[in-house]
Amino acid sequence: MKHVIIGGSAAGMSCAETLRRLDPKCDITVISDEARPFYSRCLTSYYIAGKIGERDMLLRDPGFYEARRLNLVMGKKAVLVDPRKKAVVLDDGSEIPYDRLLLATGGRPKLPDIPGAGKRGVFTLRTWDDAVAISERAKTARKAVVVGGGLIGMKVAGALRDAGLEVRVVVASGRVLSQMLDDEAAAIARRLLEAHGFAVDTRCDVVEIEGDDEVRQVRLQDGRRVDADLVVIGKGVDPEVGLAEACGARVGRGIIVDEHLKTSVPDIYAAGDAAEAYDIAWGEPRVNAMWTAATSQGQVAAHNMAGIPTRYPGSVGMNSIDICGVPFISMGVVSPRRDRDGDGLVELARRRAGNWYRKVVLKDRVICGAVFAGVVDKAGVVLALIRARARRDDAPERILADDFTYATFMDVIDEKGRYFQEGGKRNVQRIMQGGY
Amino acid sequence: MKEVFVRLARCVGCRQCEISCALVHSESRDIHQAVWERPLPRQRVRVTREGSEYYPLRCFHCEDAPCIGACISGAMHLDEDVGTVACDTARCVGCWMCVMVCPYGSVRIHEGQKVALKCDRCPDEDEPACVRGCPTRALLVKERALVV
Amino acid sequence: MGRLEGRTVDPAALEMLKHADEQGLETAWDRCRAQEPLCGFGNLGVCCRICLQGPCRIDPFGEGATRGICGAQDYSIVARNLIRSIAGGTAAHSDHGRHVALTLLAHLDGHAPDYRIADPAKAEAVARRIGLDPAGKTPQEITREVTLAALRDFSRLEEEPCTWVTSTVTPGMTEKFEECAIMPSNINGAIAEVMHRSTMGVDADPINLIFGGLKSALADYAGCHLSTDLTDILFGTPRPVRSYANLGVIDPEKVNITVHGHIPLLSEIVVDVAREMEDEARAAGAAGINVVGICCTANEVLMRKGIPLATNFIAQELAIMTGAVDAIIVDLQCIMPALKTLCECFHTRLITTIPFSKIPGAYHVDFREERAKESARRIVKLAIEAYRERDPAKVHVPQVKNEVVAGFSLETMLEIFASVNQEKPIRALVDAIEEGEIRGIALFAGCTNTKARHDEGHLTIARELAKNDVFIVATGCAAGALAKAGYMRPGAVKEFAGPGLSRFLERLGRASGFDGGLPLAFHMGSCVDNSRAVDLAVLIAKEMGSDVADIPFVATAPEAMHEKAVSIGAWAVTLGFPTHVGVIPPVYGSSLVTEVVTKIAEDVFGGYFILETDPLKAAQKLIEALNYRNWRRKYSRASLDEAMVAE
Ligand SMILES: Cc1cc2nc3c(=O)[nH]c(=O)nc-3n(C[C@H](O)[C@H](O)[C@H](O)COP(=O)(O)OP(=O)(O)OC[C@H]3O[C@@H](n4cnc5c(N)ncnc54)[C@H](O)[C@@H]3O)c2cc1C
Ligand code: SF4
């Protein structure tokens, strides 16, 4: 059996590893257009901040690939997938035949067409190479403007600040982290940012990047001009669906997959940021671009590719970020809009002294989303509740009162839980739990 | 593979496992010295009560550990030799992805060091400290295969 | 070090531990293992069980609860627990004293014919000390007055100080206690006050609580002291005696009766009666009757009657395991209920004697002062009866015992000192201190405890201190440890004493004509007899024109166990002794309370606790404390001289 994986990052590499575990004999080829071995994309901002060195960016030891007998095709782009010939064509013209193919092509940063975005000193952040370039520039730059207040924007902003730059964040929407946080939590985040010396402009956009061939200034929507010698644009990520589209696979926002992560084309699977798989909290397919979904989709895809039918239970969109030392976690439906998201949605929130904030969102009395700020311990228990889609009427109150543990909800959380009898009483034993 | 099991009926909520855990993760391993250490030693097990039962909650060292899949730095990993899910705190960047996904609330934030804090099942001990510390033997180590 | 070797340094105890191991007999050490790990909250003193809302616990690592349900902080909880244990100790010591007083009174009233006033001179001396005029009164009258005065220390309603505090310390100390409002006026009242102020919702101020505890501690001191005084009057003030110590004193040929506990009211009579009943024992086939002792009852009868000491607290079970003890008669305090099950493995009769101190399944012979001899006879009979059932196959007596010279009441000590300084006996000691011949004095007190290696702390520290020329006095199970190891035989001086100390002891021994020479450590009696050591310290202080807080006199309880040790430790600190404890008491749960008892106490009282589990380090710290006081004394003396010269 020949397995070919396009994309050697979270989804691709976890698929490759799982395949090897399931089938010691099969052929596994991983194609990546990046010239670097498997590294953590999420650490790129830490790299810019100088908190992480070369060594720690890499997620596997050098001997790993050989030990697992993975054929790595690095620095080469797949330009075509031919489902009839069952082969992948590379940019050097070579062809790699496959029996089963995984598209783990990830995503590509959105590039809004801002005049002057091509100048030197303007970046997006997706790859390690991007990070190297940004940190090189950061050595001499003093003032940075980050365009976009999403997760990546915030991470870059924090990193640049750690690297010693003055940082301004320009956010088009009314709040920072608008996808991840609700108004209240975003307000806490914003206050923290400002207290730590970030300039934050909301409901604002960069309309032009000025300078000769180097960036000198940016012009804002409201007419202000601010000095900048480094600009990072973080306006979101588009799933990399080109190959899929070209070979006739169904594509929505991402590559549409079924519950076994199969695309509409036989023997082609998709996983990770490129795929549009089922979202538990929303109850519909969504692109959840996050590391944890990519790794578990990679694993599930591997099972199916290896002929072990395995259902992907779905993901929950979620994120965690540390803003100026204060942790924030959100998951599922965070700030529902009644007009768009339908009825039966209830939000319950509580604010406490300091930066403590917590919210749960219920749909038909079942928790479908939550926000944590300040204290995030046990957030995973709430995630498990969301995933279980079980109704527990005491859950909102106990979560908001921080009066809960896994034990509170164990009867509804662990559908996979196994128990054993001893001394006539039910006892918890070690519990198996699938990935997310 | 060894596993820690909980006999709920025996847990009386004395929280000695917590103390034993903090102690084994202290510098001195002596209660009379540990309370003077800074930062204070942290425990990885937490006893809670639900209704009339006490639950010593600790990491289950899942077979398909969500925390490993979620970890962006490679810090959280499977120690294949002993079958535990371990956190290499030197690599941990404090993104709290693991806190976000652990269904059991078993990973916490080490406030002093800003790294993930979880049960390591006492790699240097014959028996995990919580098990050794439990006065009613509510916690015990058994071969996984014998029970599953 | 083997498993069993780690438990004790006493060769006799070790032999018995091995024997127990082979025979599958359980000891305190085994039960200690079963208790491990000890509750961390209790160990640190942060478990509060005082009201029914709890038990509350403070997380010592700061992650869980930081306050009890009522809001009590760690320091309030630790302080409340601590002073409650002081009150426990106070109750034990003072009640012991009160029982002696009541027995004396019963005798004076003609209800206790088997007793007598053995030491009228002591009665007279005590009367004088507490300000009574003995002139023209009969010993009975004097004793009655003294006894009633003692009982008044339990019952005084006026806010006047306890006689047994004010009459036994320096005026400076009395003043200090008044100033700090810790002078008790009534022993029982002080205990009640501790129980009250530490109950739910009363005192939460740790310093205030601790001062309340110190008031109780001083009441404990009064109780100890009057107990010593009255026991001396009733049974005689100890005089030098020779005897033996360690398990080898159990004689397989004889009917062995072990007396155990603290209050010698019945044991003294048992000793007498046993002598009268030798024939009965011989009739049963034994070579006679052999009475031996454990814990402080042992110390009492050793000091006054030369009865050999079998062992100390933690090894009490090992005595039974020799299989040659026919009866063990117990009174109160430090008696392990475990003795019962153990006695069942042998023919040994366990006999309780105090109405409020019983053990299920034991024989109980109610002690009544009016029928003391009769009770004693019944007990000896039970022992002889048991002897007939003794299984020789089970007899295993380690052949380990050491010679002991004991009986060093303050009176005896002063007599010895008088041999070099007739006019002012105490000068003998003071001169030696001032001339630097001896570094100072150390009181060894307290129990033995499974937390430490049995006797190791006592012996190690004693060796270190002796080597550094420290004069050693001892009481309680500390004295038991030193006795068993041979530190109370004359030869020990040569073996362990530093040059100064050995010169001093040899000179004293020669001058007093002490037959065979003086021991290295001076046995002053039971735990209540720590009062004798205080008398010695106060005498020295007065002679030096200062308070106890200024003289080079330290105390150590290397293996403290009982609440009584806590209360004694507390008053030792209050009286001004740097006091080492080798087992960490439950105070570390509050850094504030720990700070108070180990440091701040010194600023107020001169005394303070040295908490150190390593015996060698502890010895070092004690020596440093002595050095410091010597240095300070010399320094202030020198500056005084300077000032005088300048004038
Ligand atoms: C700065 C930053 C911070 C982040 N932080 C977090 C975080 O904290 N937590 C979290 O959960 N997620 C985070 N993410 C998102 C996370 O990195 C992604 O969800 C994850 O990397 C998705 O993995 P993937 O394997 O699906 O895709 P990718 O990681 O994007 O990998 C796809 C790979 O395929 C290659 N490829 C694409 N097309 C081709 C082709 N035609 N031929 C050959 N190779 C191709 C790409 O070059 C790439 O190497 C962050 C992302 C960024 C950029
Ligand atoms: S930390 Fe949580 S998810 Fe990770 S292994 Fe332990 S129980 Fe499982």
Ligand code: SF4
């Ligand atoms: S907090 Fe540390 S261990 Fe947890 S996911 Fe992040 S990097 Fe990994």
